[in-house]
Amino acid sequence: MKGLFVILACWLVGNFLSMLIDGYLSGNIIGMLLLFTLLCCGVVKKESVEEVAKFLLGTMALFFVPFGVGLIDSYSVILDNITAIVVATVVSTFGVIVAVGWVFQLLNRRGNG
Amino acid sequence: MVDAIIRSDLFLLALTIGLFLISGYLFRKTKLMLLHPVLLTAVAVILFLKIADIDYSHYKESVALLDFALGLSVVALGYLMYEQVERLKSATLPVIGATIVGCVVGIGLVVGIALLFGMERDIITSIAPKSVTVPIAIAVSEPLGGSVAVTSVVVFCTGVLGSICGAKLLELCRVTDPMARGFALGAASHGIGTARAIELGAVEGAMSGLAMALTGFGTAVVLPLVEKYLY
Numbered sequence: 221m222k223g224l225f226v227i228l229a230c231w232l233v234g235n236f237l238s239m240l241i242d243g244y245l246s247g248n249i250i251g252m253l254l255l256f257t258l259l260c261c262g263v264v265k266k267e268s269v270e271e272v273a274k275f276l277l278g279t280m281a282l283f284f285v286p287f288g289v290g291l292i293d294s295y296s297v298i299l300d301n302i303t304a305i306v307v308a309t310v311v312s313t314f315g316v317i318v319a320v321g322w323v324f325q326l327l328n329r330r331g332n333g
Numbered sequence: 334m335v336d337a338i339i340r341s342d343l344f345l346l347a348l349t350i351g352l353f354l355i356s357g358y359l360f361r362k363t364k365l366m367l368l369h370p371v372l373l374t375a376v377a378v379i380l381f382l383k384i385a386d387i388d389y390s391h392y393k394e395s396v397a398l399l400d401f402a403l404g405l406s407v408v409a410l411g412y413l414m415y416e417q418v419e420r421l422k423s424a425t426l427p428v429i430g431a432t433i434v435g436c437v438v439g440i441g442l443v444v445g446i447a448l449l450f451g452m453e454r455d456i457i458t459s460i461a462p463k464s465v466t467v468p469i470a471i472a473v474s475e476p477l478g479g480s481v482a483v484t485s486v487v488v489f490c491t492g493v494l495g496s497i498c499g500a501k502l503l504e505l506c507r508v509t510d511p512m513a514r515g516f517a518l519g520a521a522s523h524g525i526g527t528a529r530a531i532e533l534g535a536v537e538g539a540m541s542g543l544a545m546a547l548t549g550f551g552t553a554v555v556l557p558l559v560e561k562y563l564y
Binding site: 227245274283284287288289291324330 | 349350353370371372374375378379382383389392393396399400402403404405406407408409410411412413414415418424426427428430431434435438439442443446447450452456459460463464466467468469471472473476480481482483484485486487489490491494495498499502503506508509510512513514516517518520521522524544546549550553554557
C-alpha cells in the first residue's frame with residue numbers, strides 16, 4: 221500500500237514538474253528519476269516499494285498489449301514504409317549492440333588496468 | 334445481451350489478461366519468439382475485435398486501466414535503477430560512456446536511415462525511440478506526435494531481433510566482457526533483450542536491466558532536441 225502511494229506520489233510530482241518544463245520530459249519519466257533519487261537518499265526505504273515495483277516490472281509486458289492492438293488501425297502506415305522501417309530497425313539494432321559492447325568493454329578494461 | 338457483455342470494460346479487460354496468460358503458457362512451452370506473449374495476445378485481441386465488430390477506440394477506453402498501470406511501471410523503473418546502483422558505482426565511466434554511445438548511435442542511425450528513405454516526420458518520430466523499453470518509447474513518441482501503435486510494434490521487433498542475434502553478434506565482434514555483453518543487449522533491445530541477458534548470466538542480466546533504464550532515460554532527454562533541430 222505504502223509502495224503504491226510512493227509510486228503514485230512520484231508520478232504526481234513528476235507531472236507537476238513536467239508542466240513546469242513545458243512537457244519536455246513526461247511526468248512518469250521524471251517520476252522514475254524521483255523514485256531513484258528518493259531511494260538513493262534513503263528517504264524511501266527499499267522494502268516499502270519493493271513488492272509493488274517488482275509486480276509492475278514483472279507484469280509490464282501485459283500493459284503494452286493495447287498499444288500492439290493499435291496495429292488494427294495503423295498497420296497500413298507500417299506497410300507503406302516497410303522497407304525503410306526494416307532497414308532502419310536492423311541496422312540500428314545491430315549498430316547499437318556492437319557500438320555499446322565495444323565502448324563498454326574498452327572503457328571497463330582501461331578502468332581495471 | 335451477449336453483445337452488451339462482450340462490449341463491457343470488464344469483459345475486454347478479462348479477455349486481454351486471459352489471452353495474455355494463455356499466450357505466456359504457449360510461449361514457455363514452445364520458446365518460439367514468434368509466439369511472444371505480447372505479439373500473440375495482440376493478434377488474438379485484434380481477431381476478436383474484428384469478429385465482434387468492436388472498434389479500437391472503444392477497446393482502448395475499456396482497458397484504460399492497463400494504460401494507467403504502464404505509467405506506474407515507468408516510475409517503477411526507478412527502483413530497477415536503484416537495485417543496480419552498486420554496479421553503476423563500480424563501473425561509472427563505462428556505464429556513462431556506453432549509455433551516451435547507445436543513445437546517440439540508436440537515434441542517429443534510425444533518423445539517418447529514415448531521412449535517406451524520405452520518411453514522413455510523424456513516422457520518424459514513431460520509430461526513433463525504438464531501442465528503449467516500450468513505456469518510455471511511448472512516453473517519448475506520443476507527445477511529439479508519433480503513432481504509439483507503430484512505436485510499440487517497432488520497439489517490439491527490435492527487442493526480438495536483439496534477443497535472437499545479440500549474443501552471436503557480440504561473439505563475432507569479440508566482446509567477451511560479461512558486463513559489456515549485458516549492457517549492449519539492454520541498450521539495444523530493452524526488456525526482451527534483458528530476458529535473454531538473464532539467460533546468459535546474473536551479471537549480464539543485471540547490466541542489461543541497468544542499460545535499459547539508463548538508455549531509456551537518455552533517449553527521453555535527447556530525442557525531443559533531435560526532433561526539434563535535426564529533422
